[in-house]
Amino acid sequence: MEEETKKEPEQPKKKGLLDKAKKFINKADEFINEKVEKVKKTKAFGEVSEAVNKAEDFVEDKIEDIKKSGVKEKISGLADKAETEAKEKYAKAKEFGKKVAGKAADKLDDIAEDLRKKSKGGTEEETSEKA
Numbered sequence: 300m301e302e303e304t305k306k307e308p309e310q311p312k313k314k315g316l317l318d319k320a321k322k323f324i325n326k327a328d329e330f331i332n333e334k335v336e337k338v339k340k341t342k343a344f345g346e347v348s349e350a351v352n353k354a355e356d357f358v359e360d361k362i363e364d365i366k367k368s369g370v371k372e373k374i375s376g377l378a379d380k381a382e383t384e385a386k387e388k389y390a391k392a393k394e395f396g397k398k399v400a401g402k403a404a405d406k407l408d409d410i411a412e413d414l415r416k417k418s419k420g421g422t423e424e425e426t427s428e429k430a
Contacts, residue, residue, distance in 0.1 A: 338344050
C-alpha cells in the first residue's frame, strides 16, 4: 500500500509541471506578440516596409517589361534556328565523312593491289633469275 500512496503524489506533480509549462509558453507568446506590435509601430519598420513594397513593385514592373519585349520568343526562335543549322552541319559532316571514308578505302585498295602486284612480280623475277 505504500507503493500506491507514492504513485499518487507523482501524477499531480507532472500535471503541475505541465500546467506551469503551458502558462510559461502562453506568457512568452504574449510577450513576443507585444514586442512585435511595438516594432511594427516604429518608424524604421515603416520605412523598411515601404522600401520592400517599392522594390517588389519595381521587380514586378521589370518582369512585365521583359515579358512584353518578347525575349522568350526571340530566344526560342534563336534556339530553333541554331537547331536547324546544327542539323544541316551534321548532315554535311556526315556526307563529308562518307566521302573521305570512300576515298580512303579506294586508296587502301590501290595500295593493296600494288603490294599484290609487287609480291607476284617479285616472285616472277626471282624465278626468271634462277632459270
